[in-house]
Amino acid sequence: MVRMSAEERRESVIRAAMIEFAHGGYYGTSTEAIAKRVGVSQPYLFRLFPGKRAIFLAAAEYCMELARHSFEEASEGLEGEEALHAMAGAYVKVIAEHPERLLMQMQTYVAVAAAEEAGDHELGEAVRAGWMRLWDxxxxxxxxxxxxxxTFMAYGMLVNCLVAMGFPPEHRVWEGLYPSARVTGRLEK
Incomplete structure (x- = not known):
């Protein structure tokens, strides 16, 4: 049996946390559930991260970095309309293949709003910095x-909301969305 390094275990915790937080949100997800998904003890989680908040922030940053990397990879060597179509296609593919990423994004925004309301700006600052890397x-x-x-980012947020609400790809709410009239897991021109 090959043992994972602490860094590999940390990465597996972040991936598992993203899935758990995507479905349960910050307040509805226990560190016990994350530990169970990874196959480690809760005390081991806290050797890797100082607390639940740090795990959530790492998962949120990881999720945003995955989105940023998808756009970067899709648009490599392209400009303008070609880049737009490639990035939109990459995002549609991510949503179809990894819906937990979209849900984690939405949970992140909710957690930031709650933290900001409580006067805690650290999470918001980190998420806004990630958003700006995505924007750039x-x-x-x-x-x-x-x-x-x-416009691209606004359409992306609309897509996030419609998918999060569970509108099926053939529903009329998708009509008129650029570049595809429907979200089907691939681009239609």
């Missing part, structure tokens, strides 16, 4: 056009 990753291939980047 999209912005450059779209020709550094603020309107184009804003």
């Amino acid at each position: 990753t999209v912005h450059a291939p779209l020709g550094a056009d603020v309107d184009g980047t804003t």
